[in-house]
Amino acid sequence: MKTYLIDLDGTMYSGNTNIDGAREFIAYLQEKGFPYIFLTNNATRTKTQAKEHMLNLGFKNIKEDDFFTSAIATAKYIAKNYSERKCFMIGESGLEEALKEENFIFVEDKADFVVVGLDRKANYTKYSEALHHILAGAKFIATNSDRLLANNGLFDLGNGATVNMLEYASGVEAIKVGKPYQTILNILLEDKNLKKEDIILLGDNLETDIKLGYEGNIETIMVCSGVHDENDIERLKVYPTKVIKNLRELIKE
Ligand SMILES: [Mg+2]
Missing domain, CATH: 3.40.50.1000 (HAD superfamily/HAD-like)
Structure with a gap:
């Protein structure tokens, strides 16, 4: 079972608004016991604040350890090197x-x-x-x-x-450090004891989420709920493994 590395803004929510299908998708992963980590470039929120934000938006069973931010990756990167x-x-x-x-x-x-x-x-x-x-x-x-x-x-x-x-x-x-740079991913893989072939990157942004996976030979899923859609793929020459319109498409009963 691969671990989903899930982007937040544009994928789970947009500011203070849920993205359609996001809560259902997270509930599905939880119900099936499928592993996931929220991987975000947003360095402003603490893990507690990130958790509270999602709970306020109606997501359930969100834990502080579900989050891996560019801030955490940066601190770990400097400490390690x-x-x-x-x-x-x-x-x-x-x-x-x-x-x-x-x-x-x-x-x-x-x-x-x-x-x-x-x-x-x-x-x-x-x-x-x-x-x-x-x-x-x-x-x-x-x-x-x-x-x-x-x-x-x-x-x-x-x-x-x-x-x-x-x-x-x-x-x-x-x-x-943050997406699309491989550093954030390398720090995460080491921290969580995962390998590239164990993960799927899920996000809305071709220049960050998908580029990280494309250049790193990692499976990616682009969801067209945020900054980019299919029309941007050729323009930016960044190719996701799979493109979906709504996260509900990933729910298999
Ligand atoms: Mg995003």
Whole structure:
């Protein structure tokens, strides 16, 4: 039985609205005992907040350990690859919690790392401080590089826009962890003791969810409930294994 790695925004819900068929699909996986993990680039929510959000939307039996975010992957990636632990963070509570769980400390001076996740309250001063650390030699690491953040029918700036700004200013390219980069997947596979052939990536975004699977030779299912549909496949030259309109198509009684 393969483990579904399920995207959240555009796949399970869109902001504060359920996607049709999503609750039924999760209930089906639970009833059959089929394994799944929510794999999201959203680094802003803690595991508790992510769970509460889904419970508020009517999903049942959601647990904190069901979530693997780009924040968690980033903290684990740095902890695994480097011995230093001082970081300057741009991010919200999800990233802060993940870094603390891996024993990172937050500093204003002499940071070893600048870790950048979406922070909807960050300002010019904070971005410039991050730049100072990067120019002083701190390693520059980004949770994800999403260009856009869907927000009530509009698009706000995604974390990738901030990362790009700091790359432009510093001339330093960030290490990127989240989908479509294989790093998030490699960290997850090691953490959950899974192999590539054991998983199916399920998501709405060709440039992140499906690209990760396409480039990594992993089975993918694209659901046309979010940012992309079939018409985008040839344009982006990213090919899912299977395309569905609604998650109910995956329910087999
Ligand atoms: Mg999505």
